[in-house]
Amino acid sequence: MTLTIADRLLHWYDQHRRQLPWRGDPDPYAVWVSEIMLQQTRVDTVIPYYDRWLAQFPAIADLAAASLEDVLKLWEGLGYYSRARNLHQAAQQVVRDFGGQLPNNLQDLRTLSGVGRYTAGAIASICFDLDEPTLDGNIRRVLSRLFDVVEPLGSSQGDRILWELARTHLPSGRAGDYNQAWMDLGATICTPRNPQCELCPLRSDCQAYGLGIQSDRPVPKPRKQIPQRSAVAAIILSGSKVLLTKRQEKGLLGGLWEFPCCYVDENFTGDSLQDASRREGANLPKFLHQFLLTEFSTEFGSEFATAFAKEFPVETYVPNLFGTYKHAYTHFRVTLHAYLFPFKESSEKLGKHPCLDWVAIAELSNYPMGKLARQMAQKLAKA
DNA sequence: AAGACGGGGAC
DNA sequence: GTCCCAGTCTT
Secondary structure, eight states: OOOOHHHHHHHHHHHHOOOOTTTTOOOHHHHHHHHHHTTTSOHHHHHHHHHHHHHHOOSHHHHHHSOHHHHHHHHTTSOOTHHHHHHHHHHHHHHHHSTTSOOSSHHHHHTSTTOOHHHHHHHHHHHHOOOOOOOOHHHHHHHHHHTTOOSOTTOHHHHHHHHHHHHHTOOTTOHHHHHHHHHHHHHHTSOSSSOOGGGOTTGGGOHHHHHTOGGGOSOOOOOOOOOEEEEEEEEEEETTEEEEEEOOSSSTTTTOEEOSEEESOTTOOOOOHHHHHHHHHSOHHHHHHHHHHHHHHHHSOHHHHHHHHHHSOTTTOOOOEEEEEEEEOSSOEEEEEEEEEEESSOOTTSOOBTTEEEEEGGGGGGSOBOHHHHHHHHHHHHO
């Protein structure tokens, strides 16, 4: 009898599987944490975060009882911070609705925040031996080459085909290994560029290889141009402390701390670098100064706004440049100019608000921040 | 169906 | 510089 594709795939996996910290851990919580961290994130990046996470939150109950601040601090640098917020919330969901145990079926798994179709299939097959397929970036690429799928990656039509292919070839009884085998094959052999086809156990089954078009599969989805934005930030010093503000829970870098800042063009239209250079030519420190006065008086009370206006008269005070930073987010790039506003006298009692804090320079490392704010904080600590 | 959502590594 | 990574949620 002839070997199926799954037979050959699993045979290869039995010999070449990667040794990873979450592999062989019988605790579904450990697998769950790894799957969330691995979303859009490489294995090598995840491993140190995974180890620290399991050390600090060994069980679901530990995570559920933790503060969001501590959770975000441990996630700092991994990106896509909604994953951390969702994982935290889902842990509380599990304690409240499922007796502290991760549910062992696809439907209940999908009710957890941050658990989508991929993660539910992965957990169900790996932890609970359910015959469920799953589909990630690796599996999409491998199946697209193997079966010469021409529908663009991520299109709904393409996804329908790929989910069906994954389910069609799934063997009964080893779905967890089958799913992970596709991913290991995609990560180590059937790579995005320069795939090692001569080492592939499925070479003779591969339609793209047969046609010599491996590098043309999968068909990428057309990309849009990334807009360029400008921003200004304020380093407001008082004694040995600096003013931090906390971002709102939702959206970009939600719940993280930063130095007070704003985009120069809130009515950004998304077109062209011309707008960017026009904004760069504007009077940025003056714009920032006005923003701070408005922001402080509307958000943080008139007392602090008054003290700030007295110390830094908008007509006469010209702040020094602290630094210029360029950063690329997923869907836009930003150039940020930071300016200094040093109070002559210590005024720590000014500005009381849950989303505002005077922080000693030495304590900045305790506050969860995005990369840009972290860079600024580190420069401040060195000076 | 398309966009929001981070940061880093490989080329 | 570009691509893309063990995707999910929102609009």
